[in-house]
Amino acid sequence: MPASEATVTEEIVDTEEVxxxxxxxxxxxxxxxxxxxxxxxxxxxxxxRLDSLGLDYTVINSGLSGETTAGGRNRLSWVLSQKVDVFVLELGANDGLRGIPLVETRKNLQAIIDVVKDKNSATKIVLAGMQIPPNMGPEYTTEFRKIFPELAEENQIALIPFLLEGVAGIPELNLEDGIHPTSKGHQIVRENVWSVLNTMLE
Known part of the structure; x- marks a missing residue:
């Protein structure tokens, strides 16, 4: 019986590897x-895109409308109940639109990065850079924009410079609210993400 048990074990390992x-x-x-x-x-x-290239990755969309960095921080442990190879962090826009103190946004994003790293040090993290309209004043707007490249550098993680590059502020690429991309806008966002993501795939 020991030999057959060994065979079963090997099969389990092989399944995990693929x-x-x-x-x-x-x-x-x-x-x-x-x-x-x-x-x-x-x-x-x-x-x-992954499927068309024959890359064995499963994408999970864990986006939640209205989510702030604080909300994301609170629901993170549930999301990380599964093994994640690449974690793309796209939060902060709602903080900026609501004028949440920048120190809070930075602290929450850092906490999320820390939890992901602690859960699995092998997980690759990508931070999506964000910008906001100047409603909150030039100083807030400028400092908000700086949060993302600074965190990426401090944590040595990948950065998408600006998620909505080529989409933000272009009426025909956004819904009537002027904030959320249309389907065509999302095609451009895909390219912004892919330009960084594809360098991290095996």
Whole structure:
């Protein structure tokens, strides 16, 4: 019997080795694809790209409309109940739009990064840079924008310079609210994400 037991063990190990890797997008309405069908949102478009290239990755869209960095921090442990190979952190826009103190936003983002690293040091982290309209004044707007590259450098993680590059402020690429991308806008966002993400894939 010992020989057959050894065979079973080997089969289990082999199965684990060929299991698909997981890319988890953890964000707000931008990740969730607010106002669109889920398959039109950029995480689904990334999955399509991966599939077309024959890359064995499963994309999980963990976007929640209205989510702040504090809310994300609170629900993180539940999301990390599974093994994650690449963690894309897209939070902060709602903090900025609500004028939440910058120190709080930075602290929450850092806490999320710390938890992901503590859970699995092998998880690759990508931080999505964000910018906001100047409603809160030039100083707040400028300092908000700096949070993301500074955190990426401090934590030595990858950075998408600005998630909505080429989309923000262009009426025809956004819904009527002027904030959330249309399906065409999400196609551009996909390219912004892919330009960074593809360098991290095995």
């Amino acid at each position: 299991a698909e890797k997981v890319i988890l997008f953890f964000g707000d309405s931008l990740t969730a694809g607010y106002g669109l069908e889920l398959e039109e949102a950029f995480p689904a478009l990334i999955q399509n």
